[in-house]
Amino acid sequence: MEPVVSSRRPKLWIPRHILVTRSAAEHPHTREVLARAERAGVTDITILRSDRISGLSGGDERTAYNRAKATLAVVVSPPSARKLQPIAPSADWRIDLARGCPAHCQYCYLAGSLSGPPITRVYADLDEILAGMDAYVGRGTVTSADAARSGEGTTFEASCYTDPLGIELVTGSLAAAITYAGTHDFAGPIQLRATTKFGLVDGLVDLPHNGRTRIRASVNADGVAGRFEGGADSVPHRLAGLGTLARAGYPVGLTIAPIMPIDGWREQYTALLAAAAAALPADTDLTVECITHRFTPGSKDVLESWYPNTKLEMDPERRSRKFGKFGAVKYVYPATEMKELRSWFNEAVADHLPSARFLYWT
Numbered sequence: 556m557e558p559v560v561s562s563r564r565p566k567l568w569i570p571r572h573i574l575v576t577r578s579a580a581e582h583p584h585t586r587e588v589l590a591r592a593e594r595a596g597v598t599d600i601t602i603l604r605s606d607r608i609s610g611l612s613g614g615d616e617r618t619a620y621n622r623a624k625a626t627l628a629v630v631v632s633p634p635s636a637r638k639l640q641p642i643a644p645s646a647d648w649r650i651d652l653a654r655g656c657p658a659h660c661q662y663c664y665l666a667g668s669l670s671g672p673p674i675t676r677v678y679a680d681l682d683e684i685l686a687g688m689d690a691y692v693g694r695g696t697v698t699s700a701d702a703a704r705s706g707e708g709t710t711f712e713a714s715c716y717t718d719p720l721g722i723e724l725v726t727g728s729l730a731a732a733i734t735y736a737g738t739h740d741f742a743g744p745i746q747l748r749a750t751t752k753f754g755l756v757d758g759l760v761d762l763p764h765n766g767r768t769r770i771r772a773s774v775n776a777d778g779v780a781g782r783f784e785g786g787a788d789s790v791p792h793r794l795a796g797l798g799t800l801a802r803a804g805y806p807v808g809l810t811i812a813p814i815m816p817i818d819g820w821r822e823q824y825t826a827l828l829a830a831a832a833a834a835l836p837a838d839t840d841l842t843v844e845c846i847t848h849r850f851t852p853g854s855k856d857v858l859e860s861w862y863p864n865t866k867l868e869m870d871p872e873r874r875s876r877k878f879g880k881f882g883a884v885k886y887v888y889p890a891t892e893m894k895e896l897r898s899w900f901n902e903a904v905a906d907h908l909p910s911a912r913f914l915y916w917t
């Protein structure tokens with residue numbers, strides 16, 4: 556099946572409401588956010604008198620969801636965000652520039668990990684967050700400990716809890732992080748990592764990235780992206796953005812996720828890989844990461860309340876159970892299905908993108 560090319564232009568999110576907490580108002584990055592928001596035409600900006608985010612309650616669940624998804628809060632990061640955690644298999648450390656995402660993916664992995672209304676919070680203390688990277692250089696236990704990936708240096712993943720490019724028009728946090736990673740004098744090699752479902756990369760092209768940031772496009776078969784990824788750019792736009800970044804000298808990647816064995820999956824994922832090959836210059840420094848669809852009892856409950864009419868398959872009876880470090884259960888595809896998918900992707904990626912490095916399958 557041919558991928559459906561949307562005629563819509565690629566876009567970045569513009570919130571309808573902005574809330575700034577009292578402590579956040581004092582940080583220089585907040586001025587940058589507010590200047591960007593004003594340029595983007597946001598008029599509903601409230602400086603709160605305390606650090607408690609208010610003004611989101613009222614109305615039914617749908618109204619609360621819609622208001623939260625249309626709101627950007629500028630806050631100071633909690634102390635836990637500044638104590639970096641390993642994030643296998645992607646990176647040595649997770650670095651959060653924001654928490655929450657305005658898109659509406661019906662399988663969103665954030666549903667199970669963030670509590671409360673799905674508001675996007677951008678961190679005002681960006682300078683302190685970036686300055687904190689120094690203490691972790693040379694201390695990685697995930698990619699640094701992997702012989703095949705140790706050449707990447709100490710890796711920092713910036714998209715665990717947000718889509719940093721999706722909110723970039725009004726935050727500028729990703730550009731600041733790329734510039735910092737590219738120009739700061741670190742004690743050893745590092746790589747900043749970010750993945751996105753957006754394609755408007757104009758603000759990133761001329762940054763002094765110094766090859767130290769790898770941006771990946773999160774992509775999927777048309778039968779998944781077209782049905783379940785509301786509010787994100789079309790896959791062709793994401794790939795076009797990735798091609799632009801590759802031509803600007805960035806190392807780039809594909810995050811194929813979440814992989815689902817939908818009807819016609821072989822044909823659809825073949826079309827996706829062919830489209831990726833066509834969008835990227837031949838000498839691109841390209842990696843591929845493959846993540847199969849999974850859910851938890853908690854994420855299923857939240858997603859079914861946000862998207863009550865979803866056609867997304869989240870049937871525990873059709874899945875195998877996988878237990879995490881602390882006994883939490885995840886529902887993944889059964890071993891036979893997983894094996895078939897994995898061996899197909901290994902071969903298909905090698906066929907269509909022969910110079911890509913396959914980083915992991917999960």
Ligand code: SF4
Nearest residue numbers: 656658659660663718
């Ligand atoms: S783009 Fe990513 S973080 Fe945002 S809603 Fe979709 S899956 Fe969630």
